[in-house]
Amino acid sequence: MARYGVGGHNAIAGAASTNRCLAAIWNPHASRALILLHAEWWQADASPGTSNLGLVRISTQGTPGSTVTPDADNDYRRKVAPATGALLNLGDFSVQPTVQGPYMKRAHVSGPASGAGSGIAWVLSRGLFVPAGTGIAIVTTTSFTFDAGDSSWTFDD
Amino acid sequence: MARYAVAGRSAATAATADNFGAALWNPHASRSLYVVEIHWFKTVATRDDVEIARITARGTATVTVTPDVDNDYARIVAPVTGALLDTTYSAQPTIAGPAMYRNVLPAAIGAGFIYAFGGPGIEIPFGTGLGIGTPVATILQPADVTFIFDD
Numbered sequence: 001m002a003r004y005g006v007g008g009h010n011a012i013a014g015a016a017s018t019n020r021c022l023a024a025i026w027n028p029h030a031s032r033a034l035i036l037l038h039a040e041w042w043q044a045d046a047s048p049g050t051s052n053l054g055l056v057r058i059s060t061q062g063t064p065g066s067t068v069t070p071d072a073d074n075d076y077r078r079k080v081a082p083a084t085g086a087l088l089n090l091g092d093f094s095v096q097p098t099v100q101g102p103y104m105k106r107a108h109v110s111g112p113a114s115g116a117g118s119g120i121a122w123v124l125s126r127g128l129f130v131p132a133g134t135g136i137a138i139v140t141t142t143s144f145t146f147d148a149g150d151s152s153w154t155f156d157d
Numbered sequence: 158m159a160r161y162a163v164a165g166r167s168a169a170t171a172a173t174a175d176n177f178g179a180a181l182w183n184p185h186a187s188r189s190l191y192v193v194e195i196h197w198f199k200t201v202a203t204r205d206d207v208e209i210a211r212i213t214a215r216g217t218a219t220v221t222v223t224p225d226v227d228n229d230y231a232r233i234v235a236p237v238t239g240a241l242l243d244t245t246y247s248a249q250p251t252i253a254g255p256a257m258y259r260n261v262l263p264a265a266i267g268a269g270f271i272y273a274f275g276g277p278g279i280e281i282p283f284g285t286g287l288g289i290g291t292p293v294a295t296i297l298q299p300a301d302v303t304f305i306f307d308d
Contacts, residue, residue, distance in 0.1 A: 003276065007208060007259030009292065037275070042261040044206065073211045073253045077280040116204050117263025150206065150259040150292075 001035070002083075003076040007152040008068040010091040012045065016145045019099045022053070022091045023151040024137035026061050027130045029084040035127035036136050038154040041109075042119030045147040048111030054103035054141040055122055059134055062097035064089035082157040084132070091146070097137055104128070106141055119149070127156065158191070161236055163224040164303040166200065167289075168245040169296050175210075175252045178244070178297045180288030181304045182215050183281045185238040188308075192287055193278035196303035198269030199262055205300075208292040209258040209272070213285055214251035218243035236308040238283070244302065250288055259292055269300065278307065 010022045022041065027034050039055060068088040071081045089097075107120040130136055140146055167178035183190050199205060222242040225235045243250075257279070262268045281287050287304075291297035 005209075005257035005274075005279070007256045007292075009259065040260065042259075044261045046204075068255050070255060074255060074257055076274065076276070076278070078211065078282055078285070112263055115264055116261045117265075117268060119260070150261050152258040152260060 026135035040121035055105035058097035063095035177288040177290035182286035191278040194305040208256035212250035216250035217248035220245035
């Protein structure tokens with residue numbers, strides 16, 4: 001298995017809702033799992049609000065606002081693109097992914113008076129198996145309009 | 158392999174997406190090095206958008222820190238690859254995206270991050286590098302940067 005790092009930027013949400021997806025790693029492969037090792041998210045708005053976030057499995061991809069496709073440059077050894085074809089899907093989604101709760105992690109991220117830069121980093125020490133045709137997402141756990149932000153993910157594939 | 162730590166202070170970039178503030182460059186003709194940690198701490202109270210990404214061309218560095226035997230954790234030998242820490246550019250490196258990591262730093266002196274990459278770290282093949290830049294068209298402010306690598 002090779003190790004990959006990928007980062008991307010989500011836009012601000014179009015509306016306030018619960019289980020609204022900010023960013024997600026999606027495994028589109030028909031049979032191969034990937035292992036998620038780390039996920040983090042940082043507020044990028046100039047006047048960020050409070051963000052109640054959860055890390056949760058998803059069973060459908062939804063329709064993301066944008067996608068980053070990791071390639072060989074994201075391989076820690078710079079040799080090959082992810083075998084699963086893993087994707088980093090970014091909000092705001094026009095069709096939300098289907099959340100498979102309960103949440104695995106939750107965090108409360110408060111916006112600093114000076115602006116952007118607060119966030120959360122989750123280290124998944126033994127790794128989180130992401131089966132084929134599923135994903136892991138950062139979503140809202142309460143109904144609020146999430147901020148634009150940057151996320152980074154590390155996974156073995 | 159020996160382990161090295163090298164540090165410097167970057168200059169502000171232009172307000173251009175994918176401009177780099179600093180990068181570790183591997184000039185060797187055949188040997189890889191492995192980055193195990195990156196540290197970055199702001200020296201100016203202005204927010205930053207940050208990306209970590211590979212580079213395939215070094216650009217033209219006007220300030221370079223050359224690690225020597227004093228940067229060796231065991232203080233025995235200089236890096237075999239001849240690794241270089243570039244911290245100011247007159248011509249920018251060439252990015253090889255997508256970015257591996259992204260984050261946002263608040264408008265506070267001293268805000269920063271330490272990334273520790275598990276296992277052997279991020280391999281930097283010969284003739285390439287790993288840089289810290291801005292993913293958007295805003296200035297990446299000066300910072301104190303440290304690379305820890307195996308060579």
